[in-house]
Each structure stands twice: as C-alpha cells, then as structure tokens.
C-alpha cells in the first residue's frame with residue numbers, strides 16, 4: 001500500500017518519539033552506571049552502600065522494561081494506524097449495528113477495551129515481577145484482578161454513557177458540537193472530583209480516620225495554623241498494593257480531606273509527616289490545584305476543537321484508510337476522535353519538558369511554603385531523604401532525562417533550594 005503524505009508524517013512522529021524515548025533511556029542508564037561504583041559524596045550520610053546498589057539496580061531494571069514497552073507501543077501504534085484494522089473494524093461495527101450513536105460509542109469503547117487488554121501482560125509483569133523483585137509489591141492476584149474488573153465496570157457505567165452523550169451532541173447541536181461536548185466533559189470531570197472521594201475511591205481502598213493522639217493533634221494544628229479547611233485526616237491502606245508511599249488531599253471546600261498512605265505514616269516521624277502535609281497544603285495555598293484544573297479544562301476544549309477540525313479534513317482519515325461520510329457528522333467524528341487519541345501523545349511528548357518545568361516550579365513553591373510554616377527546613381529534608389531511600393529513587397538521573405520525565409525536582413535540587421532559605 002502507498003502512504004499519503006500525512007500518513008508519512010504520522011509515521012515519522014511515532015518513530016521520532018520512540019527513538020527519543022529509547023535514546024533518553026540509554027543516556028540515563030549509562031549515566032547511572034557511570035556513578036554506580038560508589039555512593040556519590042552528596043548522599044553518603046543518607047544512604048548506605050547496599051541500598052544505593054539496590055536503587056541503581058531498580059533504576060536500570062525499570063529502564064530496560066521501559067524500553068521494551070516503548071518498542072512494543074510504537075509497533076502496536078504503527079500496526080493500528082497502517083494495517084487497515086481500524087477502518088475494517090469500524091466498517092464491521094457500523095454494518096452490524098447500523099451507524100447509530102450507540103454503535104459508534106460501542107466501537108470506540110471496544111477499541112479502547114481491546115487496547116487495555118493488550119497492555120495487561122505488561123502491567124502484570126511490572127507489578128508481579130519488577131516491583132516484586134525489589135520488595136515493593138504487596139498486591140495479591142485477587143486484588144489485581146478485582147482492580148481491573150472494577151475499573152472496567154466504572155468505564156462501562158460512567159465512560160460509555162458519557163461517550164454516547166458526546167456523540168449525541170453532534171446530532172443535537174450541529175457544527176458547534178465540540179463546545180457543548182467540552183462543556184459536558186468538564187462538568188462530568190468536576191462532578192467526578194466531587195463524588196470520587198465518597199463513591200469511587202472507597203471501592204479500591206479503605207479509609208480510616210487518623211486515630212486520636214499526638215500525630216492527629218499536630219496535623220490538625222497545622223491545618224488550622226495555615227487556614228486550610230479540612231474536616232478529616234484519613235489513613236489509606238496503600239500497603240494493600242505497594243510499599244511505595246504518598247500523601248494527597250481530595251475533594252472540594254468543606255468536603256476536602258487529607259489522605260496519608262499507611263506506608264507513609266509508618267516510614268516517617270511526626271515532624272516529617274507534618275512537613276509533608278505542609279508541602280501538600282502549600283500546593284493548595286499557592287493555587288496549584290486550581291491552576292492545574294484550569295489547564296486541564298483548557299486541554300479538553302483544545303482537544304475537542306482539534307477533533308472537530310480534523311473531522312472535516314478528508315485527507316486526515318483517508319490517510320489511515322477511513323472513508324468520508326457526507327451528511328453524517330458522527331461517522332466522521334468517531335474516526336477523527338480515535339486517531340486523535342492515538343496520535344496526540346506523539347506531539348504532546350515534545351512538550352513534556354515544558355509541562356514538567358512548570359510542575360517543578362510548583363514543587364519548589366510548595367517546599368518553600370512548608371519551610372515557612374514548619375519554621376525549619378530540616379524535617380522536610382529528612383522526610384524527602386527517607387522517601388527517596390525507601391522508594392529506591394534514582395539518585396543520579398541524567399539532567400536531560402530528569403528534564404524530560406521528572407515532575408518533581410531531584411532530591412539535591414530540593415535540598416539546595418530549602419537550604420538557601422536558611
């Protein structure tokens with residue numbers, strides 16, 4: 001088969017991204033190996049030789065696994081785009097169920113489902129081989145299977161009707177359908193944010209109020225001192241799946257709650273937990289949550305505008321073997337939507353250094369906030385060091401690699417920023 005000019009551009013985009021990812025991964029692994037002989041000077045007082053070796057091994061193992069996934073994903077994407085399997089399946093679907101909105105939504109849903117099935121062996125390997133080898137995995141097979149089933153049910157109950165409604169909007173609202181669709185999706189996202197802590201998250205984890213005692217008093221005092229309205233501080237059984245640790249807050253306004261992983265509570269001392277919470281509150285106080293929400297809303301509008309535009313460009317889906325349906329907008333929007341979803345990452349990838357640069361600035365701001373509220377920098381530095389050590393984080397990432405992939409500054413960068421405030 002001969003490729004149209006745009007198909008060739010798409011192929012180049014897919015290959016360029018995969019090549020860049022493989023190159024960055026190699027660069028990083030070589031850099032880590034070059035520092036692997038002894039613990040770098042800056043970390044000698046925080047990490048012992050055996051732990052450092054394990055962090056090097058963990059980084060290299062994840063790097064190699066990532067390369068396999070990158071190659072597989074690129075090969076899969078190229079197959080999907082250029083084998084004609086998507087137009088063929090689309091034809092079968094519309095022939096079997098007629099070109100109704102439900103059939104269209106069904107096509108997108110089944111395609112997404114098939115792709116997630118293809119990814120399952122990798123998810124399995126990551127959890128039960130890779131994470132397990134380094135002592136992080138605590139997920140049982142039962143939990144793993146149940147998680148996937150619950151995820152699937154949520155997609156059927158929430159995702160599928162939303163998708164059908166978006167396509168229905170094309171019929172109802174005409175050329176400006178994408179504005180209505182974006183409004184609908186954003187409203188749905190906000191609703192989900194509102195109800196998730198009460199309805200969805202408990203499906204996956206147990207949440208228990210932090211028991212009475214000095215830690216609870218200390219954290220509530222911090223919330224009060226920083227004027228952070230919260231009703232409850234809860235402990236989540238993160239240890240059900242992994243020994244990795246985390247903290248976050250969720251919900252809006254009065255329904256906001258602070259969630260600490262039980263693994264975090266076990267790993268950190270009280271002043272350290274306080275500093276981690278202060279950091280999280282810093283994200284809220286510096287309006288990072290609102291800004292990120294704003295960007296995500298903007299992203300939804302841009303995404304739908306792009307799909308609506310692409311759906312009118314015959315060359316776009318003809319390049320991938322789809323036919324143009326005159327007078328039936330939804331039948332053009334669906335392939336455009338699918339192709340957009342498949343190809344968007346090949347372009348957005350190149351913007352990730354920019355997005356991460358922005359995200360790292362937020363982290364510095366939250367650190368500075370934590371430092372100001374807990375008076376001294378030491379508890380947060382101590383907490384960051386412990387978390388780095390317990391999570392076997394890479395202590396010596398290549399600067400270009402961390403620039404591309406890290407949403408957080410490296411430990412040294414954060415320590416230096418916290419210390420210059422002293």
Ligand SMILES: [Zn+2]
Nearest residue numbers: 279283363366
């Ligand atoms: Zn943060």
